[in-house]
Amino acid sequence: MSVFKASVFFAALVSSVAVAAPPEVHVVIKDHRFTPSEVKVPAGQKIRLIVDNQDATPEEFESHELNREKVIAGKSKATIYIGPLEPGRYPFFGEFNEATAQGVVVAE
Ligand SMILES: [Cu+2]
Numbered sequence: 001m002s003v004f005k006a007s008v009f010f011a012a013l014v015s016s017v018a019v020a021a022p023p024e025v026h027v028v029i030k031d032h033r034f035t036p037s038e039v040k041v042p043a044g045q046k047i048r049l050i051v052d053n054q055d056a057t058p059e060e061f062e063s064h065e066l067n068r069e070k071v072i073a074g075k076s077k078a079t080i081y082i083g084p085l086e087p088g089r090y091p092f093f094g095e096f097n098e099a100t101a102q103g104v105v106v107a108e
Contacts, residue, residue: 006065010098022046022081029072030099042108043087049080059101063092083107 025047026037032055041047053059053072061080063070072078082090085107094101 001009001056004020011084020081022048024050025050026050026052027080028105029055029059029094029101031055032059032094032100033103034092034094034103039103039105041083041105041107046081047085049082049105050077051080052077057096059097060095061092062095063090065090066092068092069095 051061056074058073060071066082068080069076070080087108090105092103
């Protein structure tokens with residue numbers, strides 16, 4: 001490999017590491033409930049929480065502990081970045097259906 005080819009190769013390698021996406025965790029909203037209702041995530045790193053609202057009505061993902069609040073239209077998905085988190089439990093709820101839409105992120 002020439003010096004030029006080698007440097008292109010290493011530049012590509014470094015940039016692919018730099019853009020590595022944070023781990024993804026999926027949660028479904030259906031019948032005004034979160035599934036799973038307990039979401040385990042690794043502590044100490046940024047997480048992409050992808051919330052798939054399969055209900056026809058909008059829901060608002062809200063968590064005081066995670067300091068997040070996001071309206072998700074019916075039949076659509078939203079990405080919510082959380083963390084890096086200390087180990088612990090971080091409750092969340094659906095503000096539009098709080099009686100049933102309850103969950104918790106567990107960082108460990
Ligand atoms: Cu709210």
